[in-house]
Amino acid sequence: MxxxxxxxxxxxxxALGGSWPxxxxxxxxxxxNAVLAHLPGDSDGVCVVADEQTAGRxxxxxxxxxxxxxxxxMSVRVALAEVPSERWPLLTMAAALAAQxxxxxxCDVPARIKWPNDLVVGTRKLGGLLTEVVxxxxxxxxxxxxxxxxxxxxxxxxxxVLVEGGRTDRAELLAHVLVLLEGLLxxxxxxxxxxxxxxxxxxxxxxxxxxxxxxxxxxxxxIASDIDDRGHLIVQDRGTPVSVSAGDVIHATITPWDTRxxxxxxxx
Numbered sequence: 001m002x003x004x005x006x007x008x009x010x011x012x013x014x015a016l017g018g019s020w021p022x023x024x025x026x027x028x029x030x031x032x033n034a035v036l037a038h039l040p041g042d043s044d045g046v047c048v049v050a051d052e053q054t055a056g057r058x059x060x061x062x063x064x065x066x067x068x069x070x071x072x073x074m075s076v077r078v079a080l081a082e083v084p085s086e087r088w089p090l091l092t093m094a095a096a097l098a099a100q101x102x103x104x105x106x107c108d109v110p111a112r113i114k115w116p117n118d119l120v121v122g123t124r125k126l127g128g129l130l131t132e133v134v135x136x137x138x139x140x141x142x143x144x145x146x147x148x149x150x151x152x153x154x155x156x157x158x159x160x161v162l163v164e165g166g167r168t169d170r171a172e173l174l175a176h177v178l179v180l181l182e183g184l185l186x187x188x189x190x191x192x193x194x195x196x197x198x199x200x201x202x203x204x205x206x207x208x209x210x211x212x213x214x215x216x217x218x219x220x221x222x223i224a225s226d227i228d229d230r231g232h233l234i235v236q237d238r239g240t241p242v243s244v245s246a247g248d249v250i251h252a253t254i255t256p257w258d259t260r261x262x263x264x265x266x267x268x
Contacts, residue, residue: 003027003051003069008171009178018179020045028052028068032075033141037134042079044185047178049074053143070148070160071127072174075141076181080133083189088138089245090192090231092117092131093199094184095140099127100202102176103144109166112204115224115233115249119144120204123251124159142177146170193229200227209252210235212244220244 003025010022029035029050036048052068066073078091096113103111103119103126114120119127127144145153145160147168153160161168187195200206205224212220212235220242226234233244 004049004170004174009175012172012175013179016175016179018175018182020047020178020182023047023049023074023174023178026050028054030054032073033130033132033139036075036077036139037132039077041077042081042136044077044079045178045182046077047074049174066143067148067152070152071146072142072144072170072177074143074174074177075139076178078138078140078185080136080138086230087188087192088133090188090195091138091140092129093231094188094195095129095131095142095181097195097198097202098180098184099129099142099144099177101180102173103161103166106169106173106176107161107166109161109164113199113202114251115203115205115227116231116246121159121164123157125157126159126161126164144173146173196227196229196231199231203227205233205249205251211250211252212247213250214244214247220247224249
């Protein structure tokens with residue numbers, strides 16, 4: 001598992017039509033989100049990527065550790081100026097769609113998205129995302145299991161590009177994620193309807209019976225029928241549509257990794 005070479009990443013980004021700067025590549029950090037949050041500036045596209053994370057952060061204050069050199073653990077800065085706050089949640093949707101498309105294009109892995117922020121192949125979790133607002137910018141964390149052998153994955157519900165038989169070139173994957181996200185940001189800033197449409201097409205949650213664990217406690221069970229233009233999941237509760245803006249979604253056919261006490265697959 002060779003270290004990421006930032007010059008190779010930026011060369012591939014330019015070949016793909018991207019204009020963002022060369023990523024900052026570090027050996028080991030607690031959290032790439034935390035490192036990026038302390039870097040000066042407010043321009044789009046500054047990226048921190050690490051070979052290893054020792055205290056990565058996920059939703060609901062979960063933490064996880066990563067196997068050194070076995071994945072893409074990255075954070076990207078996005079300016080929030082002039083973007084209405086009600087549109088900010090769609091940024092995670094844009095990043096998830098960029099990562100999903102990158103996995104298909106760069107790794108030849110049939111990745112899908114589990115609402116709101118998990119990357120999956122079938123019933124197995126391949127990665128995840130976490131967006132944090134830090135002053136005038138958002139820090140978008142993305143974690144993807146790449147060259148991680150099956151016997152070393154953190155839970156039985158996790159998977160990796162290696163396990164799925166895909167191409168495990170981390171530099172290629174990172175370049176694709178960054179270029180695809182760069183291309184989706186104007187769509188997000190202009191309103192996001194095309195973005196939501198693309199997310200719907202990539203989302204494995206729609207049409208399934210789901211149980212949603214809501215942030216304030218309690219659960220909601222029903223059929224996930226749609227995702228609205230705000231990015232909310234619409235769940236049919238005995239025929240009544242209920243809009244869900246946040247929550248942990250459990251598919252009827254998927255055992256959730258986050259019910260187990262061990263470390264979880266990546267979400268920064």
